[in-house]
Every structure is written in C-alpha cells, then in structure tokens.
Amino acid sequence: MISRIQVLVCVVFLLVAVVALAEEKGHTGGKSHIGEEGHTGEKGHMGLKFKEYPISEEFRHVVESTSQEDSILGKAGDYVVKKSDVDRMLAYYPQETQSRLQENPAEMQTLVKRMLEVKIIADVARKENFDQIPQIKKQLDYVADDFLSKEYLARVVSKNVTVSEADLKKYYDQNKKQLGVPEQVWARHILFKVDPAASEQEKNKARKRAEVVLKRAKGGEDFEKLARAYSDDESSKANGGDLGYFTRGRTVQGFEKVVFYTKPGEISDIVETRYGYHIIKVEDHVDARERSFEEMRYYIRDELQQQMVTFKVKEFIREATDNVGMQVYSDRIAGK
16 A cells, blocks of 8 residues: 655656656857846756657557547556556646656656666565665655645645736736836847957057958948958857847947947947957847837736735745744754
C-alpha cells in the first residue's frame, strides 16, 4: 500500500524532473556597447540530464490523439501511467511549459519513462525500508507539509478572488501614464571601440576609421553590410548592427541624446561615448501614446487579482500563525 507521503514525494521528485526536461537551452545575452548594463540569460539545469529516446509511432499516435479516453501511456509491473496522470503533473506548470511538452511527443515520452523510473526506484527504496530511516521520514514529512500548504493556499485560501469593474477603471485612471506605450526607437549602429585609457593618438586613429565608414554610409552603401564588416560591437555586428527597439534610459547618455532626435532612415554624425565612436542609423521611431482601457482590461484584471491573492494569503498566514503563537528565535539562529 502506497502512503500519502510516498505519493507526494514521488510527485515533488517528478516536478523537479519536468522543470529540467522542459527548460529551454540557456543563452547568454552579450553586453551591447550602448547599454548601461548587460545581462546573462543562462538557465541552470540543476545537474539533471535526460537521455533522448527516439519517438515511436505508436506513442506518437497516443499523444496526438484527440480522444477523451484516459489512455495508458506506460507501465511497470502493476503500475501504470495514464494520460490523466501526466495531465495532473503538467497542471502545476505555466501554460507555456504545458504547451511545449504537449506539442513535443518525444519529450512527453521521456517524461512518462521518467515517471515509471521514479516509481520503480521508490519501490526498491521502500522494500529496503529506506523510507523508515528517521532522517528520511522527517524530510518526507516536510515535503508533504510543504506541498499540502501550497496547495491549500492556492486552492482554498485564494479561491473566488474577483475584481469589480469599478476597481478596474479606478486602477486604469490612476496608472494611465505608466500603462501607456513609451517612446521608443529601433536603431542600428557601427562601433569603433576605444579603451577609456587610450592615448590621443589611438583615439584619433579610431575616429579616422569612423570618418571613412561614415562617408561610405552616407554615400548610400548598405549600412548593415558596413556594420558586419567594421563594427567592434560583437553583440550586434552579426545582425548588421541591429539594437532592436529600446526606450529612453536604456542607453548611455551621449548615445540616447542623438538617437532619439534622429529621424527614421537618417544616419547620424559620429557620436562619442565611453565605449568609443558610434555611427547610428535609426530605422523606426514610435511616439509615446496612451493605451485605452479596453486594451489594458485583462492586464489590469490579472494584476489586481494577483495583488488581492497576495494580500489574502498574507493575511491568512498572519492569522494562522498568530493563533498558534509562532515564535522564531533569531538570536539562536544567529548563534548568539
């Protein structure tokens, strides 16, 4: 007989596995030589790696079937994994993650195999009374309590949170400016990098290079090709110097001052910043505008619902902990 705690532990273990399985490949967003700060978009995989299994046509048919039947997707001895089991597992994840897995039969097959492996390993552990080791039992209790508390907060405490039409309109009126579309430009640039500690001779040399390329750009040569050939900004040169759309405050001051006053299709003169010398081409300029209430209705509803849920959960936790007299001994935690 499988205990509630054992089932919950298997669920939590599987949730961790699904995150690693569904996670997209990490990427590093190189620092552009116009921005105040770069960023790294790499995502960790928690050290978990999964073998890729070729998708069988039989399994593909099961996953892609539109039938409402609760199909058995895999089995290990008397234990089976049904479609409803997988759906229940995926329900804990954002819609984007659910869709990605549901649309990829190979990943779904790997997930089902992983669910079976977890069950097999857990059964081996129980047969050896591994779950009866005191430290393991305590951890199982914590995992079960953690899972149960989160589900209770989500399914009971946060239930039936609604936002009135009046509240939606009040929020819109009070935040109309912040909800609007900010002024933004789409630009390309060619950078001639100069070290801040460079000598005047080195700076002059870089500027002369920039002047030669500027003359060619204003003479009608393809700006993207020039950027690929001469730009020192490794994060944008492969894309023809493309910096995408950005708003005020996202670039260094000297660059911003020029780019927001250059008309679409025009090429700037040489612009000096702490990175060196830039030639800028503006592709598009979007003026700031207000968004209508109808445009923002669902965004505001979700925002206010989240705020109300957060408040409701905090109040519930405060009342529950006050009722039992919760105490945290900070001096003991600090080792004093």
